[in-house]
Amino acid sequence: MEQQRLNPAIVYVLAILGLLCCCFGGLGILLAGPAFLIAQSGLKKASLNPENYDLTSVKAMNTAKIVALVILIINVVYLIMTIYRIYTVGWDEIMQQSQEIMEQFQQN
Numbered sequence: 387m388e389q390q391r392l393n394p395a396i397v398y399v400l401a402i403l404g405l406l407c408c409c410f411g412g413l414g415i416l417l418a419g420p421a422f423l424i425a426q427s428g429l430k431k432a433s434l435n436p437e438n439y440d441l442t443s444v445k446a447m448n449t450a451k452i453v454a455l456v457i458l459i460i461n462v463v464y465l466i467m468t469i470y471r472i473y474t475v476g477w478d479e480i481m482q483q484s485q486e487i488m489e490q491f492q493q494n
Contacts, residue, residue: 391443392432394450397425401454404461412465418458425451 404418428447432439472480 389440390438391440392428392447393443394425394428394447397421397447397450397454400424401450401457404454405457408457408461408464411468412461412463414461415458415465418454418461421454422451422458425454 398421400417400421404414404416404421407414407417425447429444429451432444432447436444
């Protein structure tokens with residue numbers, strides 16, 4: 387019987403895209419969350435029938451799960467910071483600051 391392999395590639399792709407999207411107010415949660423859940427699900431299947439899965443692919447999926455979890459935590463922290471900043475400073479002030487930065491960038 388051939389052993390099944392877990393494919394962590396999709397987890398890595400979603401997690402890295404989630405890291406890139408954290409710059410948009412923590413919206414990378416929408417990618418890192420599913421990446422973590424996919425990895426968790428795959429590892430759960432493998433733990434139920436460990437003899438059916440290749441040990442190397444299980445280790446690779448576990449590493450991908452850790453990467454996705456770290457990126458998910460980064461996104462959650464960034465989202466909380468963004469919400470706090472909007473609550474304390476106000477949306478209009480943030481937009482005004484962004485406009486000023488863009489004008490300074492265009493002048494240079």
